[in-house]
Each structure stands twice: as structure tokens, then as C-alpha cells.
Amino acid sequence: AQSVAQPEDQVNVAEGNPLTVKCTYSVSGNPYLFWYVQYPNRGLQFLLKYITGDNLVKGSYGFEAEFNKSQTSFHLKKPSALVSDSALYFCAVRDGAAGNKLTFGGGTRVLVKP
């Protein structure tokens, strides 16, 4: 069975500093990985995904993620954080079974301070 771990409940970073949100995964077969962001009382917004190819994936709002097969990680990064990046971030892995289901991590709250 697939699983995703986000080891940090919260990440605090000063505005303008680099931001990293960690994600590790466990899958049987090829990993298909996703990052979503959620603002308060809103649905999830898709940021980026890794399917195959280049290990560095670029997404929306200046975010990128690095896929590392040997470390089974897919960390989300942003070179210079903004206060508006404060939100809840979810990593997910596609379930290989029917229905194209996603298994989500527990989420990491990011707080960017001015």
C-alpha cells in the first residue's frame, strides 16, 4: 500500500528566505507524486506533479520540487518565500489501484513571517 509522510507539522520561515517542505513516500512500482496547497476554508489547489523525466519539477507560484528516488523523497521548495505563501501544504501519491485515487500526507503548515 502507498503511504506519504510529511515529518513537519509546521515550518516557520522569514519572508525572503528559502522555504522547504519535506515529503517522503513509499510505493510499490513507479511513484506519481503531487503537491497541493490549501488556504483557510478553501479547497486544495494543485501546485505541481512528478510523473517521469527531470527530477526537478517546476510548478505554480514559483514553487518547485525535487524528486529523489534513492531517498524516496519529494521535497517542495521555493527560493524566496512570501507572506502570502502561508498556508497548509499537502504531498500526495497516486494509488496504483483502480479509480486514480490519491493518498495524502498529513499536511505541513507553513508560516512566513514578515
Add this chain to the structure above:
Amino acid sequence: SQTIHQWPATLVQPVGSPLSLECTVEGTSNPNLYWYRQAAGRGLQLLFYSVGIGQISSEVPQNLSASRPQDRQFILSSKKLLLSDSGFYLCACHTPTSGPYNEQFFGPGTRLTVL
């Protein structure tokens, strides 16, 4: 691109009352549809998914049920709500014809409080 509507946006219901949450999708055909629950602003729990009209798969045995009467309509129901049913309910869709590895899109959610 698809748009997902959910209503109501907010709901306060007494324990033991029935529930009906609706999700409709625009801009796509034959989508896979999903109901998630998010408790306490954290992790997402997949409740049900559907790959077609009348086809419902339940992920977690519980007090809730789901139905899909039309291709782009997904309904979450309960006959008698429990306190533990409180949470933020999210509907999501995925269009298989767009590719099996494409992302799910989420609706705006319904905040349910059971008192």
C-alpha cells in the same frame, strides 16, 4: 478546464438529523469523483469515489453514504448525523481521458458542524 461546485458552503446540523451535500462538475465528461473529509484543518480522508453513474466505492465504513445519479453529480448523505461527522468536506474530480497521471481538482468545500 473543469469547475467544481459544492453546496451548501456552510452547514450547522443537530445530532440525529439527516444530511445531503451536493457536488456538481462542469467542463468535463465521465469524470472520476471523490468525497474527502478533513478534520481539524489537517489530513484528508478519502470517503468515497465513483468511476461512473451509480458506481460507488466506499473507503471507510461509517455513518455516511454516497450516490451518483448523474455523470457530473455526486451526493454525500447521512440518515442520522453524529458529532464525529463534523468536518470540512471536499469534492474532487479527475478526468481519465486527460491521462491517468493527471491531478485531481478540488471544489471549495462544505464546512459541516454537528451540534
